[in-house]
Amino acid sequence: MPKHSPLACLSKAALFKDLPESLRKKLVPISAHQEYFPKGSLIRQPMDGKDGMLVMDKGNAKVYSLNEDGKETILGTLTTGDSEGQEHLFSSNSRENFVQATTDTWVCSMTRRDFQNLIRQTPDLALSLLNDFGQKLVTAEQNTVRRNSMDAKQRILAYLDDLSKKQGSNQVKLELKKKDLASYLGITPETFSRKLKELVKENKIEVNKKVITINE
Amino acid sequence: MPKHSPLACLSKAALFKDLPESLRKKLVPISAHQEYFPKGSLIRQPMDGKDGMLVMDKGNAKVYSLNEDGKETILGTLTTGDSEGQEHLFSSNSRENFVQATTDTWVCSMTRRDFQNLIRQTPDLALSLLNDFGQKLVTAEQNTVRRNSMDAKQRILAYLDDLSKKQGSNQVKLELKKKDLASYLGITPETFSRKLKELVKENKIEVNKKVITINE
DNA sequence: CTTCTTTCTTGATTTAAATCAATTTTATTA
DNA sequence: TAATAAAATTGATTTAAATCAAGAAAGAAG
Numbered sequence: 001m002p003k004h005s006p007l008a009c010l011s012k013a014a015l016f017k018d019l020p021e022s023l024r025k026k027l028v029p030i031s032a033h034q035e036y037f038p039k040g041s042l043i044r045q046p047m048d049g050k051d052g053m054l055v056m057d058k059g060n061a062k063v064y065s066l067n068e069d070g071k072e073t074i075l076g077t078l079t080t081g082d083s084e085g086q087e088h089l090f091s092s093n094s095r096e097n098f099v100q101a102t103t104d105t106w107v108c109s110m111t112r113r114d115f116q117n118l119i120r121q122t123p124d125l126a127l128s129l130l131n132d133f134g135q136k137l138v139t140a141e142q143n144t145v146r147r148n149s150m151d152a153k154q155r156i157l158a159y160l161d162d163l164s165k166k167q168g169s170n171q172v173k174l175e176l177k178k179k180d181l182a183s184y185l186g187i188t189p190e191t192f193s194r195k196l197k198e199l200v201k202e203n204k205i206e207v208n209k210k211v212i213t214i215n216e
Numbered sequence: 217m218p219k220h221s222p223l224a225c226l227s228k229a230a231l232f233k234d235l236p237e238s239l240r241k242k243l244v245p246i247s248a249h250q251e252y253f254p255k256g257s258l259i260r261q262p263m264d265g266k267d268g269m270l271v272m273d274k275g276n277a278k279v280y281s282l283n284e285d286g287k288e289t290i291l292g293t294l295t296t297g298d299s300e301g302q303e304h305l306f307s308s309n310s311r312e313n314f315v316q317a318t319t320d321t322w323v324c325s326m327t328r329r330d331f332q333n334l335i336r337q338t339p340d341l342a343l344s345l346l347n348d349f350g351q352k353l354v355t356a357e358q359n360t361v362r363r364n365s366m367d368a369k370q371r372i373l374a375y376l377d378d379l380s381k382k383q384g385s386n387q388v389k390l391e392l393k394k395k396d397l398a399s400y401l402g403i404t405p406e407t408f409s410r411k412l413k414e415l416v417k418e419n420k421i422e423v424n425k426k427v428i429t430i431n432e
Numbered sequence: 433c434t435t436c437t438t439t440c441t442t443g444a445t446t447t448a449a450a451t452c453a454a455t456t457t458t459a460t461t462a
Numbered sequence: 463t464a465a466t467a468a469a470a471t472t473g474a475t476t477t478a479a480a481t482c483a484a485g486a487a488a489g490a491a492g
Contacts, residue, residue, distance in 0.1 A: 065357070067365035075357050087353050089346075097357075119343060126342030127335060130305075137303050140356035141281070141291055141313070147363060148402055149283035151448070179469065186364055191449055193471050209458095368479070395439065407479055409441050425488095433492105440487070447480075457470065462463105 006033045009057040009108045012081035023122055030114035033057075037101040044085065044099040051094060052111040053085045059105025062180060065097050074183035077102075077176055086129065089115045152187045153195045157204065159185060164214050174210045222249045225273040225324045228297035232344070239338055246330035249273075253317040260301065260315040267310060268327040269301045275321025278396060281313050290399040293318075293391055302345065305331045368403045369411045373420065375401060380430055390426040 061078040163172040182192035206213040277294040398408035422429040
């Protein structure tokens with residue numbers, strides 16, 4: 001069990017990390033800390049009554065939803081410092097996603113009510129949040145465009161390019177199991193595997209387990 | 217040219233309409249009013265330097281992006297009272313979408329800088345905005361799920377059901393040209409036409425030009 | 433109303449990716 | 463480290479939807 005500092009945990013969230021410390025400190029009293037979830041357990045699920053946001057203090061998790069047939073669609077992944085469910089801080093919509101720990105995980109969390117009270121007193125916090133949401137909407141729209149105009153191989157490359165930019169290197173480390181990454185890209189694991197092989201044959205990339213080198 | 221009241225225009229925006237009038241009045245001085253765009257003209261486009269949000273005072277428009285081949289992907293539609301580009305009020309990302317008037321259109325708009333200044337003084341406004349963003353993110357995630365787990369016909373039905381709920385009737389009026397609707401659903405106009413025909417044959421729906429009746 | 437353009441529909445064919453099935457590889461646990 | 467389970471790969475086949483092509487219907491403009 002890692003050492004835990006409430007302020008350090010909250011400060012990891014993209015949502016909060018650019019705030020001046022004075023603001024961040026105000027978040028500590030309204031958040032729950034050091035919740036532990038062993039690998040494989042569900043951190044959040046529909047109807048669990050846990051409306052609000054969580055911050056990954058340490059660990060990895062995946063966010064997915066189930067359709068009627070029980071098939072998973074990966075909506076994203078979480079790693080240390082990521083936050084999830086921010087929208088539930090602002091709308092009374094209840095959760096429809098699952099969040100499952102993919103390693104042993106510690107989180108801190110915040111309820112809607114407490115947060116709403118706080119934000120009325122701290123407009124800078126609101127601004128920071130709005131910014132974050134804007135980013136996500138742009139990403140969502142980008143994914144829509146990619147699905148409409150790119151085939152599987154192009155989407156994989158676009159994803160790798162994004163990751164490369166994000167990680168600041170042309171050697172990228174995949175943050176997801178390949179089958180989950182396939183789901184995120186809207187393809188099957190089989191297609192993913194085949195297309196990756198083609199990309200290697202075309203000398204566009206090199207693959208070493210979970211590390212991919214992009215040749216430009 | 218319709219009569220124009222700045223407050224009335226801003227009050228149409230989902231973003232603002234639940235605000236107390238005292239707050240809404242504060243928006244008037246920071247917004248530009250009564251910009252006119254004839255049918256077919258571009259209200260916004262990439263690199264136009266017009267960062268910020270717009271509110272549809274009167275008219276209809278479509279939001280789309282172009283991929284490298286010049287192919288449109290419809291990201292959504294706007295009608296009287298809708299707002300667009302809210303994310304550009306909060307992030308310095310510049311616009312990557314086109315907004316084209318599909319009828320004669322009047323809009324009012326607001327720049328990022330003016331808005332940011334205002335919002336620091338009005339936290340309730342921030343809360344309302346965050347709520348709206350949350351909704352949109354939920355819709356975006358829902359679309360992702362649908363694309364992964366539904367075929368073309370199911371997506372059409374799901375869309376019609378949504379529209380039916382939104383319009384409060386099982387007789388829905390399509391707000392888009394069919395080819396644009398197809399693009400929104402991630403299919404071709406040909407497939408859309410065929411699937412619609414199948415749905416009629418299966419007695420799931422009845423089609424009358426742009427009006428579709430859903431049989432439950 | 434007539435012409436011209438755009439959108440919509442229908443048919444024939446192709447194709448990208450899904451599915452089904454069987455290994456191989458990698459990871460987990462005893 | 464052996465046994466077991468899960469993930470990844472590869473091959474064969476099917477299939478949903480795209481593309482290509484041509485005509486019909488609807489809208490816009492003269």
